[in-house]
Amino acid sequence: MAGTGEGEICLDLAQHPVNFMRGYLDDEARNAEATHGGLYHTGDVATVDERGYITFVGRTDDVFKASDYKISPFEVESVLVEHPAVLEAAVVPAPDSVRLAVPKAYIALAPGHEASDDTALSILRYAREHLAPYQRVRRIEFIELPKTISGKIRRVELRMRELEIAESPRSSKQEWWDTDFPNLRRTPPS
Incomplete structure (x- = not known):
């Protein structure tokens, strides 16, 4: 460089x-x-x-394209972990029929928070307010993140998981999509 x-x-x-x-x-x-x-x-x-x-x-193996924009998982994750419900986050590309890929966040929840519609909506809303439109997380899944012995998140497992998910019908409560929340596009009242 x-x-x-x-x-x-x-x-x-x-x-x-x-x-x-x-x-x-x-x-x-x-x-x-x-x-x-x-x-x-x-x-x-x-x-x-x-x-x-x-x-x-x-x-280089983590950066991906979504709607022809380069997405740095590190940048998106840095914003997500600022949300009080997020203990850890890993962002990977999820196959998408329109954009080819969209940012999906795998999230380990902080103690006292549970996987729910309200939590997902809150995190998606926070991401919309703090990220550029092309970086917006479009899908969320709450899981215990796979890690190496040294504690690094195994993104390769999450990317492989996304390919498997793309081949099967969508699970109703396994993941939350931004399209599940029509009011997400509206500005909340102040």
Whole structure:
């Protein structure tokens, strides 16, 4: 990444970075993929502004397109966890017949909150008020998030789950869609 804009963070291998790994053990294909073009490709996407500040966007394998806009799950999740009912959130693309994919939030609820229409509506409303229209969460599912031993959320499992869900009829209480709440589009009275 040079100048301003968005791109993958890469290290110039000609500069011989200190404490850099020699490669993936017994995996030449992965080594070649990670080091092509004389750069080490970190898999992290960031933006650089005119002052040189770098802002993390997400992992290259996590960023997805919805209605031809790039969605950073990290940005959407950062807003969702500000809601008092949300303990943790993971956003993945959900197949959609109109937009090809829409942001779906898998949410672990904070203690004292339960999976209900009211909770889903409150979170969807909060997301609408704090996210750009193209980033809006269109679906919510309340679950215990799958994690690795080190505590990282296993997004790959959630993406696979979305593909399985797309092949089956919609479960009535498993997930909430923004279209379930016609009054969501209306401005609430002040």
